[in-house]
Amino acid sequence: MYSEKVMECFMNPQNVGEIENADGVGTVGNPRCGDIMKIYLKIEDNTIKDVKFKTFGCGAAIATSTMMTQMVKGKSIEEALKINNEAVAEALDGLPPVKMHCSCLAEEALQAALWNYAQKNQLSIEGLNPPPNYVAEEKGSTEEN
Amino acid sequence: MIYLDHAATTPVKPPVLEAMLPYFTEYYGNPSSVYKLAQRNKKTLDDARAVVARHLGAEPKEIFFTSGGTEADNWAIKGIAAALKEKGNHIITTNIEHHAVLHPCQHLEKLGFDVTYLEVDGDGLVTPEQVEQAIRAETILISIMYANNEIGTIMPIAEIGTVARAHGVVFHTDAVQAVGHLPIDVKAENIDLLSLSGHKFYGPKGIGALYVRRGVKLPSFLHGGGQERGKRPGTENVPGIVGLATAIDLAYQDLAVKTARIKTLRDYLIDRIFERIPYCRLNGHRHQRLANNVNFSFDFVEGESLLLLLDIEGIAASSGSACTSGSLDPSHVLLALGLPHEQAHGSIRFTLGEDNTQAELDLVLDKLPVFVERMRSMSPLYEDFVQKNS
Ligand code: FES
Numbered sequence: 001m002y003s004e005k006v007m008e009c010f011m012n013p014q015n016v017g018e019i020e021n022a023d024g025v026g027t028v029g030n031p032r033c034g035d036i037m038k039i040y041l042k043i044e045d046n047t048i049k050d051v052k053f054k055t056f057g058c059g060a061a062i063a064t065s066t067m068m069t070q071m072v073k074g075k076s077i078e079e080a081l082k083i084n085n086e087a088v089a090e091a092l093d094g095l096p097p098v099k100m101h102c103s104c105l106a107e108e109a110l111q112a113a114l115w116n117y118a119q120k121n122q123l124s125i126e127g128l129n130p131p132p133n134y135v136a137e138e139k140g141s142t143e144e145n
Numbered sequence: 146m147i148y149l150d151h152a153a154t155t156p157v158k159p160p161v162l163e164a165m166l167p168y169f170t171e172y173y174g175n176p177s178s179v180y181k182l183a184q185r186n187k188k189t190l191d192d193a194r195a196v197v198a199r200h201l202g203a204e205p206k207e208i209f210f211t212s213g214g215t216e217a218d219n220w221a222i223k224g225i226a227a228a229l230k231e232k233g234n235h236i237i238t239t240n241i242e243h244h245a246v247l248h249p250c251q252h253l254e255k256l257g258f259d260v261t262y263l264e265v266d267g268d269g270l271v272t273p274e275q276v277e278q279a280i281r282a283e284t285i286l287i288s289i290m291y292a293n294n295e296i297g298t299i300m301p302i303a304e305i306g307t308v309a310r311a312h313g314v315v316f317h318t319d320a321v322q323a324v325g326h327l328p329i330d331v332k333a334e335n336i337d338l339l340s341l342s343g344h345k346f347y348g349p350k351g352i353g354a355l356y357v358r359r360g361v362k363l364p365s366f367l368h369g370g371g372q373e374r375g376k377r378p379g380t381e382n383v384p385g386i387v388g389l390a391t392a393i394d395l396a397y398q399d400l401a402v403k404t405a406r407i408k409t410l411r412d413y414l415i416d417r418i419f420e421r422i423p424y425c426r427l428n429g430h431r432h433q434r435l436a437n438n439v440n441f442s443f444d445f446v447e448g449e450s451l452l453l454l455l456d457i458e459g460i461a462a463s464s465g466s467a468c469t470s471g472s473l474d475p476s477h478v479l480l481a482l483g484l485p486h487e488q489a490h491g492s493i494r495f496t497l498g499e500d501n502t503q504a505e506l507d508l509v510l511d512k513l514p515v516f517v518e519r520m521r522s523m524s525p526l527y528e529d530f531v532q533k534n535s
Contacts, residue, residue, distance in 0.1 A: 010453060036526065058449040058450060
């Protein structure tokens with residue numbers, strides 16, 4: 001059901017992990033399926049120097065996490081914000097319709113991490129809105145039980 | 146390939162296929178016609194009906210062939226609702242039924258029926274007392290599955306049958322996962338209606354049956370010709386029916402021996418998974434479960450990603466995870482057991498078959514811990530868990 005690209009990204013995920021003392025961290029839950037993604041950003045001079053992710057989700061979620069992190073690495077914040085879920089899905093040669101929502105997870109997690117960065121540094125970034133499914137980092141937990 | 150999804154479907158056994166083949170090309174007559182070619186098939190149908198009846202403890206006249214389990218369930222539930230709507234509008238079922246039962250019930254709710262969905266316990270069981278307490282004057286039907294397709298839990302059907310009979314309420318059981326795997330006696334267990342499906346016990350797909358106890362008035366679901374004594378019109382699927390009868394016969398041959406062997410394999414797999422993988426949970430009752438069912442939740446891991454990894458190794462299993470079914474909700478069965486969302490999303494079901502070997506399970510046991518570990522290393526939930534516990 002998945003394209004070869006998706007399977008490739010799923011089998012060889014890139015940028016998995018954590019960044020110590022990250023400049024921005026964002027966790028979002030997918031309201032459709034309950035899956036969860038966390039993004040860590042290292043930002044210097046308005047540029048995304050490094051990005052890592054952790055995902056609790058399906059194959060499509062892991063593949064989009066990989067693809068999205070690859071696409072935003074080295075980009076300026078403004079450029080990164082232009083990369084939406086459709087662009088990520090397209091780069092993966094498409095996703096099954098029922099799996100399109102999985103690609104939103106990556107987009108929203110990135111926005112949440114950038115939002116977190118902006119909050120910390122009291123910046124206002126044009127085009128960046130408070131993410132809808134934002135799980136506040138202060139709680140230090142995304143677990144429900 | 147290592148096929149561990151026998152609850153989804155089974156391959157047709159060679160003798161079953163062999164029995165069916167002549168009915169496609171040689172004995173293709175329509176059993177309703179008068180000439181010899183056709184009459185021969187009428188006899189074939191009678192014989193097949195008798196075989197199916199014998200294995201259920203029923204009479205041949207009580208067996209009606211259908212297109213499968215879903216049709217049988219729909220017919221039983223909507224049929225009884227239509228037949229008895231003057232008497233009452235209340236139906237009792239459970240919250241872990243197959244969708245072929247749940248969705249007809251939900252449909253009937255829209256038509257004004259009142260449905261009680263009994264809540265199962267953490268092992269997936271309802272008690273006969275729960276059933277009895279739910280019965281009202283208006284109760285017209287109790288529909289409770291024989292054994293659950295996801296978690297393998299076997300319901301106390303005979304006891305529920307006793308309760309239903311004592312209160313004079315029609316009792317239907319969706320026995321799609323049980324027929325061919327468990328000894329069944331519809332008379333002793335006070336079952337009024339029972340659904341079964343051929344492809345769950347090495348028969349062909351597209352054929353099933355509904356047992357309707359003599360005396361239970363069930364209107365036809367389809368309207369047309371006079372087949373199946375007018376109750377289920379449509380030219381009979383003769384090859385399918387022959388296949389179903391042959392398969393059920395084979396299934397009940399040496400059942401105890403086969404069951405014991407598969408159960409040993411099942412327990413081998415369960416015990417070793419517990420040994421090798423921390424933070425996991427066996428879903429369903431430990432003992433009162435189908436001999437071939439193993440269903441685990443692995444904490445912090447989502448099911449579909451595990452399935453994909455297993456598939457790449459040639460291991461076919463299934464998951465209660467939303468992602469495989471095309472719907473996004475986690476398994477209603479696992480949620481009904483009280484599992485939190487993430488655990489319900491992280492389940493894997495292995496259902497063994499007659500041909501599986503211990504060597505195959507050893508391969509699964511080699512790979513699975515590695516895959517779980519790998520997915521955990523990517524999981525934000527695991528990260529939180531480790532942080533909290535360090
Ligand atoms: S199904 Fe949840 S992220 Fe894909």
